[in-house]
Amino acid sequence: MSATAQSAETKVSAGEEELTDGFNLIIDALKLNGLDTIYGVPGIPITDFGRMAQAAGIRVISFRHEQNAGYAASIAGFLTKKPGICLTVSAPGFLNGLTALAHATTNCFPMILISGSSEREIVDLQQGDYEEMDQLAIAKPLCKAAYRVLHAQDIGIGIARAIRSAVSGRPGGVYLDLPAKLFGQVMNAEAGRKSLVKVIDPAPAQIPAPDSIKRALDVLKSAKKPLIILGKGAAYAQADDAIRTFVEKSGVPFLPMSMGKGLLPDTHPLCAGAARSTVLKDSDVVMLIGARLNWLLSHGKGKTWGDAPKKFIQIDIEPREMDSNIEIVAPVVGDIGSCVTALLNGMDTNWTAPPADWTGAVAKKRDENVAKMAPRLMNNNNPMDYHGALGVLRTVIKERPDAILVNEGANTLDLARGIIDIYQPRKRIDVGTWGVMGIGMGYAIAAAIETGKPVLAVEGDSAFGFSGMEVETIARYKLPVCIVIFNNDGIYRGTDVNKANDDPATTVFVKGSRYDKMMEAFGGVGVNATTPDELRRAVNAAMDSGKPTLINAVIDPAAGSESGRIGNLNPQSALKKK
Ligand code: OXT
Numbered sequence: 001m002s003a004t005a006q007s008a009e010t011k012v013s014a015g016e017e018e019l020t021d022g023f024n025l026i027i028d029a030l031k032l033n034g035l036d037t038i039y040g041v042p043g044i045p046i047t048d049f050g051r052m053a054q055a056a057g058i059r060v061i062s063f064r065h066e067q068n069a070g071y072a073a074s075i076a077g078f079l080t081k082k083p084g085i086c087l088t089v090s091a092p093g094f095l096n097g098l099t100a101l102a103h104a105t106t107n108c109f110p111m112i113l114i115s116g117s118s119e120r121e122i123v124d125l126q127q128g129d130y131e132e133m134d135q136l137a138i139a140k141p142l143c144k145a146a147y148r149v150l151h152a153q154d155i156g157i158g159i160a161r162a163i164r165s166a167v168s169g170r171p172g173g174v175y176l177d178l179p180a181k182l183f184g185q186v187m188n189a190e191a192g193r194k195s196l197v198k199v200i201d202p203a204p205a206q207i208p209a210p211d212s213i214k215r216a217l218d219v220l221k222s223a224k225k226p227l228i229i230l231g232k233g234a235a236y237a238q239a240d241d242a243i244r245t246f247v248e249k250s251g252v253p254f255l256p257m258s259m260g261k262g263l264l265p266d267t268h269p270l271c272a273g274a275a276r277s278t279v280l281k282d283s284d285v286v287m288l289i290g291a292r293l294n295w296l297l298s299h300g301k302g303k304t305w306g307d308a309p310k311k312f313i314q315i316d317i318e319p320r321e322m323d324s325n326i327e328i329v330a331p332v333v334g335d336i337g338s339c340v341t342a343l344l345n346g347m348d349t350n351w352t353a354p355p356a357d358w359t360g361a362v363a364k365k366r367d368e369n370v371a372k373m374a375p376r377l378m379n380n381n382n383p384m385d386y387h388g389a390l391g392v393l394r395t396v397i398k399e400r401p402d403a404i405l406v407n408e409g410a411n412t413l414d415l416a417r418g419i420i421d422i423y424q425p426r427k428r429i430d431v432g433t434w435g436v437m438g439i440g441m442g443y444a445i446a447a448a449i450e451t452g453k454p455v456l457a458v459e460g461d462s463a464f465g466f467s468g469m470e471v472e473t474i475a476r477y478k479l480p481v482c483i484v485i486f487n488n489d490g491i492y493r494g495t496d497v498n499k500a501n502d503d504p505a506t507t508v509f510v511k512g513s514r515y516d517k518m519m520e521a522f523g524g525v526g527v528n529a530t531t532p533d534e535l536r537r538a539v540n541a542a543m544d545s546g547k548p549t550l551i552n553a554v555i556d557p558a559a560g561s562e563s564g565r566i567g568n569l570n571p572q573s574a575l576k577k578k
């Protein structure tokens, strides 16, 4: 017990003083900063905290596993630009939340993982406390910043530091360690109130240098075959109007990364999503807006990018991102809203669109690819293939452009990304930079909670399995989430055979599983759909009713390919090749 707490208790017994404690101060600090939703799993030492937070008007969404609560918090951060809060118990709960914290950091989503922890004195002497673990040390390498609060009077500052660290500059995950004893620490209520900090301007605008804007525009103007790539940083920035105006005024074709889709509609005349290989290979100047030249863009080099010399312009809030993979001839460092506005302001009134032979070639390739795919999307095969089923979902989203699409899997992910057009910003959320399976239900829950919009979660059967128990959470909170499981009996395909013994092959699941029964078990709607027509009816009913629904979409087990579109990343055994 700290000296402060002791003296406060002495005074309270004398009935002289209004008191507060750690529980209340944490709640007040979160509320003061507009953090009104917590995703977590209760238990020692945070059970009462969750109850008290709920009673104080914070929405506390109680999950079945911390990893899913963590993914929910991470995407809440992406959708709102406020740090998503995940609350876990010590050691095992903390570790369960850690994957999501690392995911948030990797994807540049603001999130704060708040974990209760064991007592410092016992942890540091390794005396075997309940759920003993040096959590701060373990979290540090996986997040942007990590803090521990030991005294009630530091709670305000601790939470302020966590918020600022999560959202300023490049956003990311922050860990906040709250030892059990802190919650019950008592202090003078007035002093407590004064110790709280309302963070002013937590993510200050970062204005780009005027020279960098001029340089970028000069390079863009010099291009014969320019391309703009819009990444999820551009979607996060919520500078939607400026981005749209800039792209349209420039007349430059744009390629959206998967979570950048919808900043401008996929059906926009300048969209080059369906001409991806062509624009990457043939462009001569590429402007990256909130997209990194990582594996998803083949590091800016190699076969994907062709032989023609290329110049890169990059807009990013993180200066160290520049030249990370290849030379950036025009780095523009700042927040995307400020940078794009400055670019717009710097454009000549007589700005000329790129040569028509380039934009025409891009449009031609795109239209060819779209036309080639169109008939496949209309098939009514039984069992369904990916194209038939996704053709249905494409129409569902076209008719409900404000619904949020959650997407994970391999074939289910890669084909849905291409087939389902997105019309509005931040309406497609998926596996992100790590290609991680398990984001599905956490994302769906947070998307419904944070936006109030209907959610369509398109899930591979394997992908769904990583977070499937949260179906109960969706049913419990009665969320407008429609889950469609592409059930092809396994990972990539359901056809693998183990020739060595009687065990099933490593990539196959129980054949003919009925995932729809899971939702029925919790009082929601379950549907087994074997044809595109059945799927259409079931999804429309779910989206119209807003009732928690799980549709088991039966997909031909032979329809998929190994690792979807990234089979090339699988290492090959040298021995096998010989
Ligand atoms: O231009 P070209 O001609 O090239 O054509 C391109 C576009 O122009 C065109 N296109 C279109 N044509 C017509 N019309 C339209 N509208 C259109 N739009 C586009 O289509 C092509 C392709 O376009 P695309 O997709 O844009 O381009 P491409 O070349 O694919 O892009 C490259 C990438 C790298 C940017 C892209 O592929 C991408 O974003 N990929 C992300 C891949 C990814 O992240 N995958 C997830 C991980 S896979 C694997 O690791 C899995 N695991 C292991 C595991 C994981 N991940 N996590 C954890 C925690 N544990 C284990 C597991 C377990 S996946 C997995 C489960 C899989 O099984 P499931 O049952 O869940 O799923 P199923 O496979 O369905 O069974």
Ligand code: ADP
Residues within 6 Å of the ligand: 106, 107, 108, 170, 171, 230, 231, 232, 233, 234, 236, 237, 257, 258, 259, 260, 289, 290, 291, 292, 293, 294, 296, 315, 316, 317, 318, 321, 334, 335, 336, 337, 432, 433
């Ligand atoms: P994608 O996977 O869509 O290509 P990445 O996650 O690789 O996108 O890149 C997102 C980039 O956006 C990161 O480099 C990050 O620093 C940057 N970013 C995030 N928010 C902002 C912002 N508000 N202003 C500028 N850059 C941002």
Ligand code: MG
Residues within 6 Å of the ligand: 460, 461, 462, 486, 487, 488, 489, 490, 491, 492, 493
């Ligand atoms: Mg599958």
